[in-house]
Amino acid sequence: MAKCVYIHIPFCEKKCHYCSFCSFQLLSCKEKYLNALIKEIKFYYGNESLKTLYIGGGTPSLLEINEIERIMECFNYDKNCEITIEANPNSLNLNKIKAYKKLKINRLSIGVQSFYDDILKTIGRLHTKKDIYNVAKWINQADFKNFNIDLMYGLPNQDMTIWQKTIEEALKINPTHISTYGLKIEKGTFFDKHKPKNLPDDTLQAEMYELLIDNLKNKYSHYEFSNFAKSKKYYSKHNLAYWTRKDYYGFGLNASGFIKNKRYTNTSNISNYLKNPTNKNYEILTVQNQIEEEIFLGLRLNKGINYNKINKKYNLDIYCKYQKLFENFINKGLMKKTKEGVKLTAKGILISNEILCEFIDI
Secondary structure (H helix, E strand, O other): OOOEEEEEEOEOOOOOOOOOOOOEOOHHHHHHHHHHHHHHHHHHOOOOEEEEEEEEEOOHHHOOHHHHHHHHOOOEEEEEEEEEEEEOHHHOOHHHHHHHHHOOOOEEEEEEEOOOHHHHHHOOOOOOHHHHHHHHHHHHHOOOOOEEEEEEEOOOOOOHHHHHHHHHHHHHOOOOEEEEEEOOOOOOOHHHHOOOOOOOOHHHHHHHHHHHHHHHOOOOEEEEOOEEEOOHHHOOHHHHHHHOOOOEEEEOOOOEEEEOOEEEEOOOOHHHHHHOOOOOOEEEOOHHHHHHHHHHHHOOEOOOEEHHHHHHHHOOOHHHHOHHHHHHHHHOOOEEEOOOEEEEOHHHHHOHHHHHHOOOOO
């Protein structure tokens, strides 16, 4: 039974220049969308007691409190359920944060990206450094215990000095969790059509990633490629469900779900979704697909993959099956052995996409 839920809210005040997610400025159809979303939830949700609920987007913080409440009323919750909502700094205020807390939302994920106003403007963000510090102040005033900030590196006009100062600014507001992403120019984005100037190259992006790890290593646990937490208590339970292949529902436009080794992704066409929000196309994963996912999702985690768990689950010898690959990457310093199996080294993480692709369809 699925005990994790992702909700997609596609509305934004403005689409960021790097954004390839399903989002748009059609706030006029918000009521119709919420009605369709709730119809989809009621059709599929099996009244499980949720361990995680993640409301993402888009910009969910554009919704009114009563609209968030309508969504949350659709579910049953475990007493320790992690409930996250994504928000942009310019769409928050103290009263809204207090209202989230009253609704039992217990984790905020703030789209900070940068502390430099000129860079924020270049990438199409609407908030400023001042807005970020205001949000941090309000979170403290509301006694909100758990909040994540997103940071991006490899941005236009961002050098190592600016990135170092960005990390220092992030530490000043003392988030319990930090997620970091290197800029990639995705097809169909504003940056794809209007390539920005002064972009850091891949080598500089790698150096930025290494600088980040060095700055956070004594303050945060680096438990996944892109994610750092003050302690295990603040690991993202919802994202861990993805990485450990737990079942989860995905509700809303373009949302994905994973139920009993079947994946689905909802339509990204808003008209089609409003007409028929319960329509889904499923992909049934083969055993080989499942094994590959165990490897490339498991290797995202700092603890790596556990041979015995995979062997027991699929009745095979995973090391024997991929022995040449494992030994090759270990010899090159891209992987290292653990007590349970293998994990990527810092060097391996930097070229993880190339490494993980080697395990597909062999």
